[in-house]
Amino acid sequence: xxxxxxxxxxxxxxxxxxxxxxxxxxxxxxxxxxxxxxxxxxxxxxxxxxxxxxxxxxxxxxxxxxxxxxxxxxxxxxxxxxxxxxxxxxxxxxxxxxxxxxxxxxxxxxxxxxxxxxxxxxxxxxxxxxxxxxxxxxxxxxxxxxxxxxxxxxxxxxxxxxxxxxxxxxxxxxxxxxxxxxxxxxxxxxxxxxxxxxxxxxxxxxxxxxxxxxxxxxxxxxxxxxxxxxxxxxxxxxxxxxxxxxxxxx
Amino acid sequence: xxxxxxxxxxxxxxxxxxxxxxxxxxxxxxxxxxxxxxxxxxxxxxxxxxxxxxxxxxxxxxxxxxxxxxxxxxxxxxxxxxxxxxxxxxxxxxxxxxxxxxxxxxxxxxxxxxxxxxxxxxxxxxxxxxxxxxxxxxxxxxxxxxxxxxxxxxxxxxxxxxxxxxxxxxxxxxxxxxxxxxxxxxxxxxxxxxxxxxxxxxxxxxxxxxxxxxxxxxxxxxxxxxxxxxxxxxxxxxxxxxxxxxxxxxxxxxxxxxxxxxxxxxxxxxxxxxxxxxxxxxxxxxxxxxxxxxxxxxxxxxxxxxxxxxxxxxxxxxxxxxxxx
Ligand SMILES: Cc1cc2nc3c(=O)[nH]c(=O)nc-3n(C[C@H](O)[C@H](O)[C@H](O)COP(=O)(O)OP(=O)(O)OC[C@H]3O[C@@H](n4cnc5c(N)ncnc54)[C@H](O)[C@@H]3O)c2cc1C
Ligand SMILES: Nc1ncnc2c1ncn2[C@@H]1O[C@H](COP(=O)(O)O)[C@@H](O)[C@H]1O
Numbered sequence: 219x220x221x222x223x224x225x226x227x228x229x230x231x232x233x234x235x236x237x238x239x240x241x242x243x244x245x246x247x248x249x250x251x252x253x254x255x256x257x258x259x260x261x262x263x264x265x266x267x268x269x270x271x272x273x274x275x276x277x278x279x280x281x282x283x284x285x286x287x288x289x290x291x292x293x294x295x296x297x298x299x300x301x302x303x304x305x306x307x308x309x310x311x312x313x314x315x316x317x318x319x320x321x322x323x324x325x326x327x328x329x330x331x332x333x334x335x336x337x338x339x340x341x342x343x344x345x346x347x348x349x350x351x352x353x354x355x356x357x358x359x360x361x362x363x364x365x366x367x368x369x370x371x372x373x374x375x376x377x378x379x380x381x382x383x384x385x386x387x388x389x390x391x392x393x394x395x396x397x398x399x400x401x402x403x404x405x406x407x408x409x410x411x412x413x414x415x416x417x418x419x420x421x422x423x424x425x426x427x428x429x430x431x432x433x434x435x436x437x438x439x440x441x442x443x444x445x446x447x448x449x450x451x452x453x454x455x456x457x458x459x460x461x462x463x464x465x466x467x468x
Numbered sequence: 469x470x471x472x473x474x475x476x477x478x479x480x481x482x483x484x485x486x487x488x489x490x491x492x493x494x495x496x497x498x499x500x501x502x503x504x505x506x507x508x509x510x511x512x513x514x515x516x517x518x519x520x521x522x523x524x525x526x527x528x529x530x531x532x533x534x535x536x537x538x539x540x541x542x543x544x545x546x547x548x549x550x551x552x553x554x555x556x557x558x559x560x561x562x563x564x565x566x567x568x569x570x571x572x573x574x575x576x577x578x579x580x581x582x583x584x585x586x587x588x589x590x591x592x593x594x595x596x597x598x599x600x601x602x603x604x605x606x607x608x609x610x611x612x613x614x615x616x617x618x619x620x621x622x623x624x625x626x627x628x629x630x631x632x633x634x635x636x637x638x639x640x641x642x643x644x645x646x647x648x649x650x651x652x653x654x655x656x657x658x659x660x661x662x663x664x665x666x667x668x669x670x671x672x673x674x675x676x677x678x679x680x681x682x683x684x685x686x687x688x689x690x691x692x693x694x695x696x697x698x699x700x701x702x703x704x705x706x707x708x709x710x711x712x713x714x715x716x717x718x719x720x721x722x723x724x725x726x727x728x729x730x731x732x733x734x735x736x737x738x739x740x741x742x743x744x745x746x747x748x749x750x751x752x753x754x755x756x757x758x759x760x761x762x763x764x765x766x767x768x769x770x771x772x773x774x775x776x777x778x779x780x781x782x783x784x785x786x787x788x789x790x791x792x793x
Contacts, residue, residue: 235607313582345573352577357654381662398717430582433611450775
C-alpha cells in the first residue's frame with residue numbers, strides 16, 4: 219500500500235493576520251507556522267491505514283519554500299516513512315500551478331491512496347486536491363469524515379446537506395480530509411528524533427502555468443463599534459427594538 | 469469578442485437553490501457590464517422543464533444536461549458539462565455551497581485554471597473582472613483576477629442580491645448531449661444516511677444561533693434550537709462544543725469549521741476565540757450573550773447582553789416568536 223499525503227505549511231490558526239505594507243503579503247511579525255490542520259487528519263488517516271494493513275509506505279509531500287521541510291518533518295515525526303520537498307523557486311504560484319507541480323511529481327509513481335486536507339487555512343483555496351486528482355485521472359471523494367478499506371475497495375463518508383453520502387470507489391483513489399475523520403496523534407519525542415533520520419528528498423518544483431493573479435490584499439472591513447445593550451433578561455426588550463428598527467432582521 | 473458569462477444553477481432533488489438565483493442575478497449584472505450574453509447551465513435528471521424559469525432571472529440561453537445517470541452529484545461527470553460550456557466564457561459562476569466548491573475544483577482542473585472560491589464581491593474594471601474573497605478565514609481579503617481564460621468563481625451564499633424575477637422573459641431550453649465517460653462515475657454513492665431532521669444549511673442561513681461551552685451541556689441545546697427555529701434560521705456551535713461531542717462536526721463555525729456570513733449571528737455562551745471569530749466575523753449583525761463582560765466576543769458584537777444564557781434565551785425566544793407569529 220503506497221500512500222502519499224500532500225501537506226502545506228500555513229500560519230497557525232491563532233495567528234493575527236495583518237496585511238503588509240506592500241498590500242500583497244501578510245506581515246510576518248509574530249506569525250507562527252504549522253502543518254495545515256486538515257492535512258494532519260490526512261496524515262493520521264494514512265498512518266492508521268498503514269498500521270492496520272501491517273505494511274506499506276506513507277510519503278509526505280509538500281511544495282513550498284525552504285521552511286516547508288520543517289512541515290514535512292512534522293509528518294515524519296508523527297510516523298510517516300519519507301518526505302518529498304518540492305522546492306519553490308519563485309513565488310506567485312497560484313492553485314493550478316501548485317496542482318500541476320504536485321501532479322507532475324506523482325505521475326507514474328506507484329500510488330494506491332492520495333490524501334489531502336479539505337482546504338489550506340491560509341488561502342482557503344479548497345481546490346488543489348480536486349485539481350491534482352483531475353490532472354492524474356484519479357477518482358476523488360472530497361471532504362470525508364470516514365474511510366474504510368476492504369481489499370482494493372474504499373468506502374468513504376462524505377457529509378452533505380441533510381445527510382451523509384456513503385461513497386464507494388476502487389483504488390487507486392484520492393480523498394480530502396475533513397475534521398471528524400480521526401484524532402491526529404501528537405508526535406512523540408522518539409518520533410521527533412526518528413524523523414531527523416528519515417529520508418527527505420528535495421527537488422525543484424516543476425514550473426506551472428499560473429492563471430490567477432493577486433491584485434491586492436486588504437484587511438477585513440472594519441466592524442461598527444460594539445455596543446452593550448444591557449444586563450440580564452431585562453435587556454431583551456432593548457435588543458428586540460434594535461433588531462427590529464436598526465438591524466431590521468425581524 | 470469576449471465570451472458569455474456562464475452561471476451554474478445548483479439543484480437538489482429537482483429543486484433549484486435560492487443561492488443560485490443570487491448567482492444568476494450577479495451573472496446578469498456582470499454580463500451587462502461586459503456587454504456579453506448570460507448563459508445558465510444546470511445538471512441533473514428530470515429538470516429541463518423547471519429550468520425555463522432561469523430566463524426570469526436574465527438568462528439569454530439555458531442549457532440543461534438532463535440524464536438519469538446525472539441524478540445525483542458525480543463530481544467529474546458534472547464538472548465535464550460545465551468545463552465544456554465554460555471553456556470560452558468570460559466568467560463561470562457557481563454557488564459556494566459544499567457541492568459548488570467541490571465542483572469548481574474539478575472544473576478548474578479540467579480547464580487548467582484556478583478558482584476564486586467564496587467570493588463576496590465581483591466587479592468589472594477596465595474590461596477585466598475583479599473578484600474579492602476572504603482568505604485566512606476572513607482575517608484578510610484578496611482581490612484576484614485571471615490573466616487569461618474565464619474567471620472561475622464561486623459566490624458566497626447570502627452576499628449577492630437576487631433580483632426580482634421577470635416572468636415575461638422566456639428562452640428555449642437547450643438539451644446538452646452527455647459527454648461524461650465511464651471513468652467519471654468511478655466514485656459511486658451507495659447510500660445516503662439521512663440526518664434525523666431536515667436542517668437549513670449553515671452557510672446559506674440568513675440567521676444563525678450558535679452555542680458554546682457556556683451552554684453547559686448537550687441537554688440544553690433546546691434553548692439554541694428553539695431560538696434558531698423562532699428566527700426561521702439554522703444553529704451552529706463552537707469547536708469546544710463539537711470536540712466535547714455535544715454537537716456534530718457539521719455544525720462547527722470557525723476557521724476549521726464553516727465560514728458563515730448570515731444577516732444575523734447570535735453567539736450564546738461563546739467566548740470569541742480568534743478561530744471562532746474567523747468563521748463568523750463577516751456576519752452583518754452579531755449579537756453576543758455572555759456572562760463575562762470581558763469576553764472577546766463583545767469586541768465584535770453589534771449588540772451585546774451581559775448575562776446568563778439560561779435566563780436570557782427563553783425570554784428572547786418568546787419575544788421573537790411573538791413578533792414573528
Ligand atoms: C487549530 C485550531 C482550530 C480551531 N478552530 C476552531 C473553529 O473552527 N471554531 C471554533 O469555535 N473554535 C476553534 N478553535 C478553538 C478555539 O480556540 C476555542 O477554544 C473555542 O472557540 C472555544 O469555544 P467556546 O467559546 O465555546 O468555549 P470557551 O472559550 O470555554 O467559552 C465559553 C464562554 O461561555 C461563557 N459562559 C459560561 N457560562 C455562561 C452562562 N451561563 N451564560 C452565558 N455565558 C456563559 C464564558 O464566559 C465563556 O466566555 C480552534 C483551535 C485550534 C487550536
Ligand atoms: N503547497 C502545497 N504543497 C502540498 N500540498 C498542498 C499545497 N497546497 C495545497 N496542498 C494540498 O491541497 C489541500 C487543499 O489546499 P487548497 O486547495 O489550497 O485549500 C491542502 O490541504 C493540501 O493537502
